[in-house]
Amino acid sequence: MGSSAERPDGRLKVSGEFAFSSDLWADDMLWGATLRSPHPRARVLRIDITGAVALPGVYAVLTHQDVPGSLHYGLEILDQPVLAIDEVCYEGEPVAIVAADHPETARRAAARIRVEYEPLPPVVDASAALLAGALLAGSHLDSNLVRHVPIRKGDPDATAEVVVAGDYEVGMQDQAFLGPESGLAVPAEDGGVDLFVATQWLHVDRRQVAACLGLPEPLVRLTLAGVGGAFGAREDLSMQVHACMLALRTRRPVKMVYSREESFYGHVHRHPATLHYEHGATRDGTLVYVKARIVLDGGAYASSSPAVCANAATLGIGPYAVPNVVMDTYAVYTNNPPCGAMRGFGAVQACFGYESQMDKLAGALGIDPVQLRLRNALSTGDTMPTGQVVEGPAPVAELLHRVSAAPPPSGLDILPGGVANTTHGEGVVRGVGYAVSIKNVGFSEGFDDFATARVRLEVVGGVPAALVHTAAAEVGQGLVTVLGQIARTELGVEQVTIATADTSVGSAGSTSASRQTYVTGGAVRAACVAIREKLLARAGVPLPELDLVDLLGDDAIEETVEWRHRPTHPLDPATGQGDAHVQYAFAAHRVTVDVDTELGLVKVVQIATAQDVGKAMNPLAVVGQIQGGTAQGLGLALMEEIQVRDGLVRNPSFTDYLIPTILDMPPMHVDVLELADPYAPYGLRGVGEPPTISSTPAIVAALRAATGRPLTRVPVRPDDILESDPHS
Amino acid sequence: MRVTCTVNGEPREADDVWPGESLLYVLRERLGLPGTKNACEQGECGSCTVYLDGEPVCACLVAAGQAQDRSVVTIEGLPGDRVQRAFLEAGAVQCGFCTPGLVVAVHDLLARVPHPDDREIREALAGNLCRCTGYETILDAVRLAAS
Numbered sequence: 001m002g003s004s005a006e007r008p009d010g011r012l013k014v015s016g017e018f019a020f021s022s023d024l025w026a027d028d029m030l031w032g033a034t035l036r037s038p039h040p041r042a043r044v045l046r047i048d049i050t051g052a053v054a055l056p057g058v059y060a061v062l063t064h065q066d067v068p069g070s071l072h073y074g075l076e077i078l079d080q081p082v083l084a085i086d087e088v089c090y091e092g093e094p095v096a097i098v099a100a101d102h103p104e105t106a107r108r109a110a111a112r113i114r115v116e117y118e119p120l121p122p123v124v125d126a127s128a129a130l131l132a133g134a135l136l137a138g139s140h141l142d143s144n145l146v147r148h149v150p151i152r153k154g155d156p157d158a159t160a161e162v163v164v165a166g167d168y169e170v171g172m173q174d175q176a177f178l179g180p181e182s183g184l185a186v187p188a189e190d191g192g193v194d195l196f197v198a199t200q201w202l203h204v205d206r207r208q209v210a211a212c213l214g215l216p217e218p219l220v221r222l223t224l225a226g227v228g229g230a231f232g233a234r235e236d237l238s239m240q241v242h243a244c245m246l247a248l249r250t251r252r253p254v255k256m257v258y259s260r261e262e263s264f265y266g267h268v269h270r271h272p273a274t275l276h277y278e279h280g281a282t283r284d285g286t287l288v289y290v291k292a293r294i295v296l297d298g299g300a301y302a303s304s305s306p307a308v309c310a311n312a313a314t315l316g317i318g319p320y321a322v323p324n325v326v327m328d329t330y331a332v333y334t335n336n337p338p339c340g341a342m343r344g345f346g347a348v349q350a351c352f353g354y355e356s357q358m359d360k361l362a363g364a365l366g367i368d369p370v371q372l373r374l375r376n377a378l379s380t381g382d383t384m385p386t387g388q389v390v391e392g393p394a395p396v397a398e399l400l401h402r403v404s405a406a407p408p409p410s411g412l413d414i415l416p417g418g419v420a421n422t423t424h425g426e427g428v429v430r431g432v433g434y435a436v437s438i439k440n441v442g443f444s445e446g447f448d449d450f451a452t453a454r455v456r457l458e459v460v461g462g463v464p465a466a467l468v469h470t471a472a473a474e475v476g477q478g479l480v481t482v483l484g485q486i487a488r489t490e491l492g493v494e495q496v497t498i499a500t501a502d503t504s505v506g507s508a509g510s511t512s513a514s515r516q517t518y519v520t521g522g523a524v525r526a527a528c529v530a531i532r533e534k535l536l537a538r539a540g541v542p543l544p545e546l547d548l549v550d551l552l553g554d555d556a557i558e559e560t561v562e563w564r565h566r567p568t569h570p571l572d573p574a575t576g577q578g579d580a581h582v583q584y585a586f587a588a589h590r591v592t593v594d595v596d597t598e599l600g601l602v603k604v605v606q607i608a609t610a611q612d613v614g615k616a617m618n619p620l621a622v623v624g625q626i627q628g629g630t631a632q633g634l635g636l637a638l639m640e641e642i643q644v645r646d647g648l649v650r651n652p653s654f655t656d657y658l659i660p661t662i663l664d665m666p667p668m669h670v671d672v673l674e675l676a677d678p679y680a681p682y683g684l685r686g687v688g689e690p691p692t693i694s695s696t697p698a699i700v701a702a703l704r705a706a707t708g709r710p711l712t713r714v715p716v717r718p719d720d721i722l723e724s725d726p727h728s
Numbered sequence: 729m730r731v732t733c734t735v736n737g738e739p740r741e742a743d744d745v746w747p748g749e750s751l752l753y754v755l756r757e758r759l760g761l762p763g764t765k766n767a768c769e770q771g772e773c774g775s776c777t778v779y780l781d782g783e784p785v786c787a788c789l790v791a792a793g794q795a796q797d798r799s800v801v802t803i804e805g806l807p808g809d810r811v812q813r814a815f816l817e818a819g820a821v822q823c824g825f826c827t828p829g830l831v832v833a834v835h836d837l838l839a840r841v842p843h844p845d846d847r848e849i850r851e852a853l854a855g856n857l858c859r860c861t862g863y864e865t866i867l868d869a870v871r872l873a874a875s
Contacts, residue, residue, distance in 0.1 A: 006816055013824030014812035014831060016763020016803035020824075023762035104746060178767040178775060178825040178859050228767070228825030229859050260768040419851065476823025476860050620819035624861055628822065631862030654772035654857065662863040663854045 004620035021225035033106035040647025051112035069214030092265025122335035151576035154324035160280025179228015192219030203507035232341030264652035268340030303340030311346030355697035393675035406608035433701025437694035441686030452506030453523035458556035472508035490528035514686025587690035600718025614685030633695030736805025774856030822860035
């Protein structure tokens with residue numbers, strides 16, 4: 001534990017032998033394709049599949065009439081049709097599916113399906129959608145409100161000597177994992193189906209797939225195929241039910257692989273948000289109150305919007321101690337693309353708002369932005385806006401001190417514009433900005449958040465060997481490495497195998513909310529401890545003195561454990577008070593930028609990050625999470641936005657939706673703190689999300705410091721930076 | 729149509745190829761070589777980088793017929809494991825979807841420039857997207873492989 005053990009899947013991944021979900025193949029396999037709505041909102045009047053069925057090589061063409069079970073699915077609310085019934089509510093909504101002997105044949109057949117639509121005016125403005133009398137985003141709705149989370153703490157009428165207010169906006173970000181949605185469904189002789197798929201939570205997929213197929217859950221068996229990144233985009237179903245329907249209908253294995261364009265339509269995105277904040281402080285910079293209103297555009301279906309809304313609300317003032325808070329956060333239905341989970345999950349949008357405000361307040365007070373943050377930094381024993389007392393380390397001030405003291409940028413001096421040689425330094429100014437973030441770890445608000453682990457110890461080939469079996473999704477983060485490290489440490493054996501994740505073992509919960517090492521790691525540790533106790537009872541001597549080979553003989557010891565973190569509690573629906581979260585995690589960023597003020601071009605010169613991880617289970621993997629998360633935050637700050645106009649996505653490709661390249665990323669200095677959380681296994685703290693949250697506002701703070709521009713919207717566009725608007 | 733080419737040193741043949749198929753599709757779906765990845769089909773991400781007659785190309789942008797009578801080397805056929813080993817040791821592999829394309833690109837870079845500086849590494853790998861790492865460990869891997 002605590003060493004940078006090598007990934008067990010690493011050798012296969014560097015040699016090209018690792019089987020991702022899009023690499024699967026079966027004898028006699030067919031290819032699936034999906035026909036999607038071209039309209040953000042329309043009535044479906046008629047679907048004529050005859051042209052598609054007539055195409056040679058086509059084996060099945062299915063519509064909503066062919067869905068064997070529940071016509072709808074969803075993570076929290078069953079509102080999303082498996083295939084459109086009489087209405088489409090967003091561009092890209094699946095309407096029909098095809099199986100054919102070649103992917104091109106399947107696509108051509110889908111194009112020959114004739115759908116008669118009656119286009120309706122789409123609801124595209126989330127704030128307007130909340131007003132009384134607003135058009136509804138679907139005929140199944142009686143209101144466009146998904147959820148409202150109010151937060152009321154202290155005196156709602158508190159006043160302050162210095163007040164700053166601001167309006168902020170966050171664009172729609174895409175997870176943009178590289179491995180597209182894909183999987184292989186194989187019909188089974190027992191009438192069930194085996195699905196090999198890239199997902200974040202096998203059991204919640206199975207629950208929804210079985211219901212839609214009208215099958216008992218034991219007949220729907222899911223196995224995790226290689227996952228090419230996730231970042232939240234695989235929490236919702238994509239091709240799962242469709243591939244199974246086609247396989248059960250044709251009695252042949254069916255593979256579905258989304259193209260990049262289809263992937264942009266095939267998964268939920270990060271909620272775009274509008275945020276209004278008012279901060280009141282004393283003249284010496286002590287925060288007196290925060291009032292805020294956040295509107296999150298959830299798009300056409302609920303997905304995980306209710307939980308995203310709660311996160312934005314409960315974490316909405318940041319890692320600061322503030323006695324008085326009045327905050328209202330809304331998630332709203334529109335006919336824009338559905339939004340749901342993405343790394344940072346509601347905390348990202350809020351952080352851009354509250355950290356922009358902290359800089360604005362520092363400016364109004366004439367105080368250094370870091371000093372203002374230090375003066376108000378949350379620490380152990382302080383209360384959150386929900387009334388929850390922060391337990392365990394809360395080293396917000398320490399993280400700020402550390403990034404402030406990080407080494408300055410050195411070496412590489414690529415100017416804005418890079419190799420395009422647009423400047424030799426003239427018009428280039430430098431700026432430095434800071435931000436801190438807070439994130440909850442694990443599922444909140446009373447959710448029964450558990451993981452199951454089955455560990456088996458036996459002698460194999462003359463040496464003791466452990467087999468660790470969970471249903472937890474390895475998505476790239478290195479969970480399989482850490483689970484192996486836990487088993488080696490707890491059992492004292494070298495030989496540990498991580499079994500393929502599948503539904504033949506109990507649920508491990510979701511690979512999200514930075515929770516898997518905490519919860520499934522906790523379950524594996526508990527299973528190992530149970531095995532150890534059995535061994536000790538059998539031997540009567542301490543573990544280090546045991547000869548496992550002698551003691552085990554031909555026996556195997558197997559333990560299956562369901563492990564839970566401490567319970568959390570719901571929020572009071574009127575006041576937002578409640579101990580809703582199990583653990584908080586913190587990160588801080590310092591960013592240095594160079595800006596070409598004549599062209600609006602930006603080069604991030606260096607990013608310094610400090611993060612408390614409780615215990616660095618695998619330091620190389622921890623730093624990898626922090627650097628990768630920081631990069632996604634840079635993307636949101638400077639380039640990543642799904643452009644939606646009138647409900648239509650304008651840039652569904654990697655040509656038009658830009659993610660950071662190696663030329664966009666600066667050197668990153670990472671400082672890892674290990675302050676143990678007394679309640680968590682090994683003292684660890686979730687790692688994956690905090691770095692994504694604060695890197696965005698830190699970059700924008702640096703841009704403001706360089707340019708003096710207000711920059712209230714991310715991603716920041718060149719025109720936002722220019723000293724004067726060239727069009728005026 | 730039939731496509732005949734040399735893949736990883738072996739003569740290979742694919743029958744019934746639809747003329748719209750890419751080299752990437754033929755490698756992955758007809759020749760049993762799925763190590764080369766498909767992530768964008770637009771030549772933007774570099775996940776499908778292979779050698780075509782010794783030049784690194786995006787296999788998604790090469791029509792299958794263009795590979796006729798030519799030599800293709802994929803991740804499965806790369807000699808030696810210096811670059812692969814460096815990726816593992818540096819922690820440059822997370823989900824691994826970009827890794828085969830990056831390994832080919834780094835292999836090509838080090839063949840041309842045995843000791844690249846950071847600027848040369850960044851320019852050489854600017855066509856390979858990675859969503860997991862933020863690229864720091866990929867730079868580490870290249871430095872390690874070049875040392």
